[in-house]
Amino acid sequence: MYLFKRAADLREALGQEKKAGRRIGFAPTMGALHQGHISLIQAAKAQSDIVVASIFVNPTQFNDPKDFEKYPSTIQQDILLLTAAGADYLFLPSVAEMYPEGVNGSHPHYDFGYIESVLEGASRPGHFQGVGIIVHKLLDAVEPDDLFMGQKDFQQCMIIKRLLEITGSKATLFICPTLREPDGLAMSSRNMRLTPEQRVTAVEISRTLQWVKDNLADRPFPELRAEGLARLEKAGFVPDYLQLASGSDLRLLEAPENGPMAILVAARLGDIRLIDNMTAGR
Structure with missing residues (x-):
């Protein structure tokens, strides 16, 4: 090289x-x-x-x-x-x-x-x-x-x-595609700054995303967002946002629509800000 x-x-x-x-x-x-x-x-x-x-x-x-x-x-x-x-x-x-x-x-x-x-x-x-x-x-x-x-x-x-x-x-x-650790945490350079205790907690960010994605077809998104943010806060995060957006132009959505979508999250764990997302729809 x-x-x-x-x-x-x-x-x-x-x-x-x-x-x-x-x-x-x-x-x-x-x-x-x-x-x-x-x-x-x-x-x-x-x-x-x-x-x-x-x-x-x-x-x-x-x-x-x-x-x-x-x-x-x-x-x-x-x-x-x-x-x-x-x-x-x-x-x-x-x-x-x-x-x-x-x-x-x-x-x-x-x-x-x-x-x-x-x-x-x-x-x-x-x-x-x-x-x-x-x-x-x-x-x-x-x-x-x-x-x-x-x-x-x-x-x-x-x-x-x-x-x-x-x-x-x-x-x-x-x-x-996003690569993830075996427990689901998205690989990130910022993960190096997590303490062992924070690293255990950090996986809740991907678990929450997956939970929202799994329930997107059956429950209103505003309800899922509120519950998802509460889950993150309970785990020890200070959430910034948890949003559903169009996968083509990033319009923020209050309900699923036809076509590609993304569920996006950002939250702080101590002084470390983590982001993640999962795609949904087609």
Whole structure:
């Protein structure tokens, strides 16, 4: 696996791969890798000729500076995992490389519309603008044919789909299934920060989602939402939201509708904010 820290060097190397007719797959990450990330690399290997991963903890998408400072970093282990998974290139830039204009400099504003105004967008103002800024920069550096992201960040995937339209990127977005621990907890880098006691409690977030999904056809959703939030509070969470939304445009729903849907949840356990979702409908 080749490691690059400068976008210009990576672009030059990948340019040679493209001249040779090779298809480029790209999986952007913030490091602290787990099997969910590795599944993106595996999906990319199945679809593309050359697999590029990036590790960059992006300061502009964190509302809370403390959350940014506490974000886990396991670079050496990450490099070993990516090498074993068969990634061909790793882009490991510095903040100065990605933000030569400065983190607080002038950045584009993206019209993400309604999908930026609800759920994570409502709870974390400016978060998706930060995501848009960095993914746009990474896409410019890699210019992939295929882009691989995880369903766990369901709303983010919709934001990136819109970003590809806004920027005119020709990359095809592949949304890969959420990987879960044996007890059902969605794999997440933030899980590393959970205490052993919190880790036991954390599984209630996926259990609650599954319970809502199992009862969606038989009980009114507002009733399920109220009971689901109460379940989370009883377990020790401070819930942010538990919502049913259209799987195509993220409209918040009060009752199931025909077509794909998603049940989405966010809740804090101590100072750690966890998100998860499950799809429903067709």
